[in-house]
Amino acid sequence: MLNTPVLILNQNYQPLNVCNTRRALVLLNLGKAELMQDSAGQIHTVSKVFNIPSIIRLYRMVQIPLHSRRLSRIGVFVRDNHTCQYCGTYSKTLTLDHVIPRSKGGQHEWDNVVSACSSCNHKKAGRNPSEARMKLIKEPSPPRPNPFYLVERSAILSEWQPFIPWLVPQASE
Ligand SMILES: [Zn+2]
Secondary structure, three states: OOOOEEEEEOOOOOEEEEEEHHHHHHHHHOOOEEEEEEEEEEEEOOOOEEEEEEEEEEOOOOOOOHHHHOOOHHHHHHHOOOEOOOOOOEOOOOEEEEOOOHHHOOOOOHHHEEEEOHHHHHHHOOOOHHHHOOOOOOOOOOOOOOOHHHOOOOOOOHHHHHHOHHHOOOOOO
């Protein structure tokens, strides 16, 4: 029970991290955070019953270091909502595509790397999108300055979704 994940929000309500119940209770008890939402569970000790927190918010703003936006595979997939940026297919087995191929001087940077399904990646091969007559759904750019990378590896609990809507896969129309 003490290892249930708890979402930590920054003072400005941006998601900051995921911690376990034990750490969240310490932050609450030290007066460093406020309880935003309880989970369904409870902890029974000899003398007390605690509600297990699900979301807490820090009272002080934590500055996010710039290097935290380092390019990563999973970071690109999360930014692109796990969707191929050429055909729009949602997939858990995407590949990274360099929009301008590295062989043509394309950089390994947020604005030149997109998620692509293997069939689009294969079709595009070592060409620019225009040469391959393929169009990007959206121009790639660095992710928002949200520290999404800290929560991307954790399962997103449904009660967290209002705070991290960009991590929730879009329902297909
Ligand atoms: Zn595709």
